[in-house]
Amino acid sequence: MEKIDALVIGAGAVGLAVGRALAQAGHETIVVERELAIGQGVSSRNSEVIHAGLYYTPGSNKARLCVRGKQLLYELCAARGVSHAQPGKLIVATDESQHAALKSLEAKGGANGVAVMWLTADEARALEPSLFCTAALLSPSTGIVDSHGFMVALQGDLENAGGIVALESRVLGADFTHPDGAVVTVQSGDAVTELQAKIVVNAASLHSTHLARQFRGLAPEHVPHEHYAKGSYYSLAGKSPFRHLIYPAPDDAWLGVHLTLDLGGQAKFGPDLEWLHGKDPDAIDYSVDLRRADGFYEAVRRYWPGLPDDSLQPSYSGVRPKIYAPGEPAADFRIDGPAVHGMRGLVNLFGIESPGLTSAMAIGEHVTALLDSAQ
Numbered sequence: 001m002e003k004i005d006a007l008v009i010g011a012g013a014v015g016l017a018v019g020r021a022l023a024q025a026g027h028e029t030i031v032v033e034r035e036l037a038i039g040q041g042v043s044s045r046n047s048e049v050i051h052a053g054l055y056y057t058p059g060s061n062k063a064r065l066c067v068r069g070k071q072l073l074y075e076l077c078a079a080r081g082v083s084h085a086q087p088g089k090l091i092v093a094t095d096e097s098q099h100a101a102l103k104s105l106e107a108k109g110g111a112n113g114v115a116v117m118w119l120t121a122d123e124a125r126a127l128e129p130s131l132f133c134t135a136a137l138l139s140p141s142t143g144i145v146d147s148h149g150f151m152v153a154l155q156g157d158l159e160n161a162g163g164i165v166a167l168e169s170r171v172l173g174a175d176f177t178h179p180d181g182a183v184v185t186v187q188s189g190d191a192v193t194e195l196q197a198k199i200v201v202n203a204a205s206l207h208s209t210h211l212a213r214q215f216r217g218l219a220p221e222h223v224p225h226e227h228y229a230k231g232s233y234y235s236l237a238g239k240s241p242f243r244h245l246i247y248p249a250p251d252d253a254w255l256g257v258h259l260t261l262d263l264g265g266q267a268k269f270g271p272d273l274e275w276l277h278g279k280d281p282d283a284i285d286y287s288v289d290l291r292r293a294d295g296f297y298e299a300v301r302r303y304w305p306g307l308p309d310d311s312l313q314p315s316y317s318g319v320r321p322k323i324y325a326p327g328e329p330a331a332d333f334r335i336d337g338p339a340v341h342g343m344r345g346l347v348n349l350f351g352i353e354s355p356g357l358t359s360a361m362a363i364g365e366h367v368t369a370l371l372d373s374a375q
């Protein structure tokens with residue numbers, strides 16, 4: 001049986017960032033990916049926003065890892081020439097009842113070490129004349145990134161540190177009851193092989209809970225229930241009148257139908273929130289339901305009353321790997337290491353929804369420190 005030091009399951013932004021960090025810390029690392037290419041999962045179906053770190057409870061994984069991840073991501077983009085921009089964002093209240101939500105965000109931003117500025121309606125409109133609002137918060141450190149370019153850069157660093165990405169390699173399960181390391185079963189085409197690994201990081205995102213249930217030795221209470229929530233996007237036909245990203249005041253489960261810009265300045269709106277009932281991530285329908293358009297016009301016109309009729313076109317969708325049910329408070333990222341579940345060398349990543357792209361490199365740093373300190 002082939003023996004390796006570290007095996008990371010999933011070559012999305014998070015798996016690649018964890019693999020990179022492990023390889024750079026001196027671990028012989030393989031990242032295994034079931035698809036034909038890297039980044040075919042949630043990492044290619046999102047808003048590509050570099051989040052500032054405003055929304056998350058101070059001290060939580062989401063808060064700490066987003067703020068640290070943002071810094072690492074901007075540094076990597078600058079060092080590796082990954083396309084990105086820092087237009088900043090406006091979070092807008094469209095009636096006075098939402099001012100308390102903005103004040104609470106301003107306070108969370110302060111506690112998380114993220115600079116924001118309170119703007120009156122006139123000050124916001126001086127920046128964005130097409131905007132309707134009663135007040136706004138300006139977050140200057142929010143940006144956008146080419147997520148694929150980011151993942152290619154992570155893969156490059158992983159390989160430069162001696163790591164490997166193995167495509168078309170699907171992990172079927174693992175046995176953690178062996179004293180010399182986990183025995184991981186991997187399927188590549190028709191061939192099924194076993195690998196022995198001292199470290200296993202489950203970064204399979206939408207599949208991570210299903211996969212963890214195939215880990216022999218891991219008690220079932222250490223695997224949360226999954227809940228999938230789809231988010232659809234509509235793109236704007238024609239030129240955007242906005243230079244900043246525009247977000248409504250947030251709800252607990254999502255950030256609202258926001259306006260983001262791609263690196264070419266084209267605007268898109270979304271994602272909305274649609275809880276899915278099925279529990280099979282391989283059966284998800286990613287097509288955008290045309291009947292959702294009315295909800296988009298209504299949501300966007302609250303902050304952009306001038307949105308022309310017939311200007312929105314269905315674009316794409318993504319699905320959030322949530323670990324809390326509709327109506328429950330938003331859960332933190334779960335990064336379960338040996339101290340949580342007692343399995344040596346195993347880290348399970350659960351519920352890595354937004355801001356997972358922004359946080360990816362900080363998650364890599366955190367997982368590596370967690371495993372190195374446990375050895």
Ligand SMILES: Cc1cc2nc3c(=O)[nH]c(=O)nc-3n(C[C@H](O)[C@H](O)[C@H](O)COP(=O)(O)OP(=O)(O)OC[C@H]3O[C@@H](n4cnc5c(N)ncnc54)[C@H](O)[C@@H]3O)c2cc1C
Nearest residue numbers: 010012014034041042043046047049171205318356357358
């Ligand atoms: C609609 C939406 C908008 C978002 N917007 C933002 C945003 O603007 N900014 C931000 O910071 N974050 C955002 N996020 C969150 C962010 O996209 C994710 O947190 C991040 O991309 C997750 O990366 P990942 O590597 O964990 O998952 P993925 O990219 O899904 O990677 C997991 C990989 O594991 C592979 N895999 C699964 N099972 C196996 C197996 N058995 N064997 C081998 N490989 C396997 C999959 O094929 C996949 O490639 C958004 C998410 C959604 C859904």
